[in-house]
Amino acid sequence: MSDPIAAGGAGEGTRAVRAGLPEPVKYEPTLPGPVFAAHFHLPGEPTGPYTYGRDENPTWTHLERAVGELEAPGRDGVETLVFASGMAAISSVLFSQLRAGDTAVLPSDGYQALPLVRAQLEAYGIEVCTAPTGGDAQLAVLDGAKLLWIESPSNPGLDVCDIRRLVEAAHARGALVAVDNTLATPLGQRPLELGADFSVASGTKQLTGHGDVLLGYVTGRSGEPMTAVRRWRKIVGAIPGPMEAWLAHRSIATLQLRVDRQSATALAVAQALRGRPEVTGLRYPGLADDPSHQVASRQMRRFGCVVSFTLPTRARAERFLEELRLVDDATSFGGVRSTAERRGRWGGDAVPEGFIRLSVGAEDPEDLVTDVLRALEESAR
Numbered sequence: 001m002s003d004p005i006a007a008g009g010a011g012e013g014t015r016a017v018r019a020g021l022p023e024p025v026k027y028e029p030t031l032p033g034p035v036f037a038a039h040f041h042l043p044g045e046p047t048g049p050y051t052y053g054r055d056e057n058p059t060w061t062h063l064e065r066a067v068g069e070l071e072a073p074g075r076d077g078v079e080t081l082v083f084a085s086g087m088a089a090i091s092s093v094l095f096s097q098l099r100a101g102d103t104a105v106l107p108s109d110g111y112q113a114l115p116l117v118r119a120q121l122e123a124y125g126i127e128v129c130t131a132p133t134g135g136d137a138q139l140a141v142l143d144g145a146k147l148l149w150i151e152s153p154s155n156p157g158l159d160v161c162d163i164r165r166l167v168e169a170a171h172a173r174g175a176l177v178a179v180d181n182t183l184a185t186p187l188g189q190r191p192l193e194l195g196a197d198f199s200v201a202s203g204t205k206q207l208t209g210h211g212d213v214l215l216g217y218v219t220g221r222s223g224e225p226m227t228a229v230r231r232w233r234k235i236v237g238a239i240p241g242p243m244e245a246w247l248a249h250r251s252i253a254t255l256q257l258r259v260d261r262q263s264a265t266a267l268a269v270a271q272a273l274r275g276r277p278e279v280t281g282l283r284y285p286g287l288a289d290d291p292s293h294q295v296a297s298r299q300m301r302r303f304g305c306v307v308s309f310t311l312p313t314r315a316r317a318e319r320f321l322e323e324l325r326l327v328d329d330a331t332s333f334g335g336v337r338s339t340a341e342r343r344g345r346w347g348g349d350a351v352p353e354g355f356i357r358l359s360v361g362a363e364d365p366e367d368l369v370t371d372v373l374r375a376l377e378e379s380a381r
Contacts, residue, residue, distance in 0.1 A: 012187055013256040015073060020066025020249060031249060034059045034242035055234060059242040063249040064217070067207075070186035070252070071199050071219040078192065079226055080219040081233060082245060086182060086202020087113055088238035089216030093178050093198050094147070096232035097225060100125030102146040107133045109159060110151040111180070112348035134159035134292065139169055150196070151180040153292070155333075156343050156357040158183075158283040158308050160292035163299055167195035176225060182206075183333075187259045188302040197225060206305060206334030208251040209258050213244050258336060258362055262305035265368060266360040270307045272369045276376060281310040281355070305360045306333050308343075314353035316379055317342045321356075323375035326363055333359030338368060 010018075021030060038053040050056050060082050068080040083089040094117060098104055104121060106114055108130035118128045129145070131137040133154040138161065142148060148170040152161045163179060170177045178198035179191035185206050191199040201207065203215030220226040233239065240248075263286065270284035285296035286303030296303060311317040321329045327338040331346075338361035344353050360368065 009074070015069055016187075016255045017253045019069040019252060020062045020064070022062065031246075032058070032062070034246035036242055054237055054239055057239075057242055057245070059245045059249075060240065063245045063252075066249055066252055067186070067203075067217050068219055070255075071181075071190055072192050075192070077222045078219060079222050080217055081226070081230055082203070082240050082248075083216040083218070083233065084238045084240050084244075085214045086200075086204055086216040088233075088236075089200050089202070089218050090117070090180070092229050092232045092236070092238065093200055093218055094121065094149070095124075096228040097147050097176060098124075098126050101127075103127040103129060103144050105129050105131070105138055105141050105145045105148045105175075107131070107138065107149065107151045107154060109133055109154050109157050109350065110149075111155050111182075112346060115348060132159065133157070133161050136161050136165055138166060142166075142169055142173055142175065145170065145173065145175040148175050148177045149180070150177065150191075153183045153285055153296070153304060153306075155180075155183055156306070156308055156349060156351065156355070158285060158292070158304075158306065160285055160296045160300075162295050163189075163191060163194040163196065171195070183304050183306060184300060184302075185255070185259060185304075185334075187256060188263075188304055189300045192219065192221070194299055197221060198229075203248055204334075205332060206259065206262070207255065208248045209255070209334055209336055210251060211330075211332065211335040211337070213247050213251070215240055215244055215248050259302055259305070261362050262334075262360050263302045265363070265365040266305050266307050267303070268365045268369055269358065269360055269372055272373060273307070273309055276373075278312055278316070278376065278380065279309045280312075281308070281352070283308045307358045307360065309356055309358075310352050311354035311356060311379075314342065314344070317354040317356055319379035320375050323378040324371060325375075326368055326371040327358070327361075327375075333357065335359065336362040338363060 035058045040050045064080040072078040129141040167177045176197045179196045181199045182201040198220040267286045284307045330339040340358040343357045
């Protein structure tokens, strides 16, 4: 009898619960505990899978298999590598694939660390072109590119681009394509199925979902590009600790439950905000009237847990955050406890002073909507 998970035929909840688990062994735990080892017994020639802790670890192996089963279910010739953080994963792709004289295309409205990445790439003699995510604007700057970096939905503006269209255009020009899949998660979209060469994400966010693990990963087609990513990890040593890797794998078991709950509640929050006169610039790809909804519906299965909107002033936004009772004022997103922040406090994002990024958690939808609407009322006083 064939394995429905290995064949890609199992449901997403089943796959999440069982992803990456080893074959059962009598009297052994279902998910083996973390392996803390800098070195392994290695008599004779080093022909086994585990030699030194910077290169491989059995706990990473289970997690990498789990992520791979979610990002590319039933597909052969795909591998996943885990990293110490999302930025470690992002850096591994960019700096392993690009050389002096190459051109990279980045989103101009992406994660706030990308300007720092751009400066470092340019310091190495790599030309960087940028364009917004919305409207597939990166198409206009693809000529001559070696690598296209897509972030869809974008963070924090929640714009969406047509990934298939951009991938086809980039590949026609000989460019590789990496998609930052952090906000969507593998249950929201699968970039490799849309043609991308790499799916990259911060596992710190919704993948692990509890705000207690820093992690990143790269999933890609086996071959020289992924070999270069692996080599970069070895050289830089940007590896996760075994405890973090084990916690991440443990957390993936509830991913489908969390994502379904958080996505449904995010839509409820967005619908409740839609009629508020003080709210402008409301974005959530799951709203039928969102500018990105049609494109998102073609390539996403779930629309994520983040809602963004703008209040009239910085002071109003700060009062709103102070009045919330079920939402923590914190950065990051994707956790089971709702968080929100005035994104402009960090600088680096081209957003209004009153711009709010709200990450919807796993609270009861009615309670969260009530809290958000009450905080809006109170902040007007």
